Amino acid sequence: MEALYRVLVPDFETQIVGASDEDIERIEGLVGRPLPRFYRWFLMRMGRSMGPFGYPTIDFTAPAVLAGYSERLVHPDSRFLMIGHESDEMMPLHVFYDFDYPARDDARVTKSHPLGGGLHHQFDTLREMFAWGNLLAFHVEALTQRCVGLFYDSDDDVLTRLNPVMHRMGLASPVPSGSHCGLFLGEGASMVTRASPGKEPNIHTFRVGAESPARVRKILGMIGSETTLQVEIREWFPPLSS
Structure with a gap:
């Protein structure tokens, strides 16, 4: 920490x-x-x-x-x-x-x-609560382009699928966490995810940020193409032009 x-x-x-x-x-x-x-x-x-x-x-x-x-x-x-x-x-x-x-x-x-x-x-x-909140406030929300949405896996917990591809993209986990909280930090990009404790960890909300829309799209695109996770985008901040 x-x-x-x-x-x-x-x-x-x-x-x-x-x-x-x-x-x-x-x-x-x-x-x-x-x-x-x-x-x-x-x-x-x-x-x-x-x-x-x-x-x-x-x-x-x-x-x-x-x-x-x-x-x-x-x-x-x-x-x-x-x-x-x-x-x-x-x-x-x-x-x-x-x-x-x-x-x-x-x-x-x-x-x-x-x-x-x-x-x-x-x-x-509590460690995960503080790490999630601080990483979101001080890094994800400070980046130029952000996106929020859902990751869904029908057969396994989300982080089992997500961790390997995130680490290959250079986004490491700065604090160890369990299956209900994902923390990823890299150069010019970061992401936090969470699922409710007590429930199956196969649905996570995510918030991801990077220095450009292209970088965010690349991160989400690699997750979608290299894992079996379903990626549902809810909103972009700021909104993307059509």
Whole structure:
């Protein structure tokens, strides 16, 4: 993660602030179990300020988490831990760990309203959520031409088909991920994909960016011709002229 952060924002370490040991231990005490290794790293490195990697309406800092519990917005639970406070009053879905689904020194990330109403699964791990969001914001969306759409495979998970051809095109995975999250970064091009945790990973939404429409078309064309994936383009940004 730190290597990816340095690519996206070379001086990020001067802009982040870690949480205190006391705050980390207090958060761990809320669930009565050891925190996932990745989450403990995150709190130690940027648990008081995420610097440039902060989310517009979600506060992942340790003080925000502890305030949510002290103000009884949420209550301690051995399975769920609120790790992000959503300030958007129109969609107040806070971010939670679901410890029933551990993965790769981390755990599933879901969203839920504190009064109930069901779970909205986001990513298999917090690591993937941060990597996906940061790569999208700092690289994909910064490129001249972008495209969003769907990859579909009727027989296998999408990333089994996608990974080899992306790596042949020079777009490597900067952070290891599972079958529900694709991360690809190269010179002048990048792509992120995702599928809902808990569902079969044979349908992924994708967002791809490059320095020209021709490069985006080439990437999608090679995926379509060298794999069995069905490629459905939903929208171009900016719109392509006819």
